[in-house]
Amino acid sequence: MFELLSENLDDFTAGLWVTTRLVVASFVVALVLGTLAAALRVAPSKWLNRAGAVYVEVFRDTPLLVLLFISYPGLRRSGVEIGAWTAGIAALGVYTSAYVAEVLRSGVFAVAKGQGEAGLSLGFTQGDVLRRIVLPQAARTVIGPLGSITIAMIKNSAIVGASIVALPDLLKEARIVNSNTFQTEESFFWAAVGYLLLTVTVTVFFRGLETRYAVRR
């Protein structure tokens, strides 16, 4: 068991490092695009709302694996020299951003309507109401769900490696070790441990945020 890990440590750590980079970069993409999509969905314009809804539904309702198989070969064949890393990060980021957008939207709507109305009646502008009153309260309620999405994204990152994009991530390295040693349970056990390292770190981080911004009730 530990023998397999020590003999193939280079492969496993290389894979873990690839997965970590993939996940961090995709999270940034997901946060930026998700915030933009959420902004569209809460904007005071029907057409912007619809555009946001289309974005969210397209990417939330398509399997990530399908998205990868369409976008990477599709873009390359239409002359876009997209690399494996860019394709992997973009696909995972865009896919996750749809979930982020939904969480942020529900966070904004969770703030009682009276809060915004009170702000407006006190003479705040629409922008100030959003920035100083609604968003800070919304941010607090979305910390938990964002943590869940991030954990889901770490696990989804395995799909990027298994797809045609074929990044040498943690799961792929475990499969390579497996194909060389035929020790199936052990190879994948250590892959699971690697993913746990990442997800537990994220859990602890989001727990910390939650405690810090908790409302005293």
Added chain:
Amino acid sequence: MRSKWFLVALLALALALVGAGCGDDDDEGGGGSADTSAQTTQAQAEEFPAGTTMGKIQKKGTITIGVKYDVPPFGFKNPRTNQIEGFDIDFGKAVAEALGVKPKYIEAISDNRIPFIEDGTADLILSTMTINPERAQEIGFTDPYFIAKGRILQKKGGDIAGVEDLAGKDVCTVLGSTYEETLKKQAPKAKLRLVDTYSECLELIQNGAVEAVSTDDVILTGMIIQDDSLELVKGEELTVEPYGGGFKKGDKEFTEFLNGVLEDYKSDGRWKASYDKWLGQYTGEEQEPPTQTLEDVLKEAEGS
């Protein structure tokens, strides 16, 4: 009332089943008429003693041959004719002709072909099977009827001339295949892209994400048939994979008979014709029939 409907439904089901049965009978009828033509060829074929495998096959009137259904151009279902065709099938036909019987092809994938021999499901296996000492412990082999080679595929006009040029390049092969290890040894600086299927490798080289694909030339030729803007790199091969026909271990008479058929097949030009038809015309290469015997191959494998 309800039970009456049930009866009607049962009757309908029974009728449908009988109908399907009739369909099968028709098929066998068709086979029967082909059998008569086989009988006419049997008249020209040598009669073998009843106790031998050859005699038993002649008594049955068919030889069951396990082949690949999905490895063009060796054994594959032609989508237009729905027939199994390929280089392996041609050799199977030659064996059947020598016995004066009809060949019957069944699908033998890599996982089940050795059990098929052991339990008698197939009389002979011709399914791109590499001869190696481990397998030779389990089953009998003919002399090699084809030597597949580990080669490199690139876009026509590419700058790869040999395995050493793979350094720094993106190279695709299938995860878990022997080529993963071969490439790591022979081209340690190549950037390997390991995918699940060869069709993904084909996609990656077509869209330019990788510069080369490396695996058996048989599979690579299948890719060239799909896309003639690809070519095999001329340089020295990475590995050598001699294919042999497989059958029940220890059947000396059958071994001699099959090797005799192979000898004729190689010397009278049928081997060459089949090679040109399935491989040569796509790769633009020429190849002579293999001259090694089974012993040569096994000795070499143990030496390395």
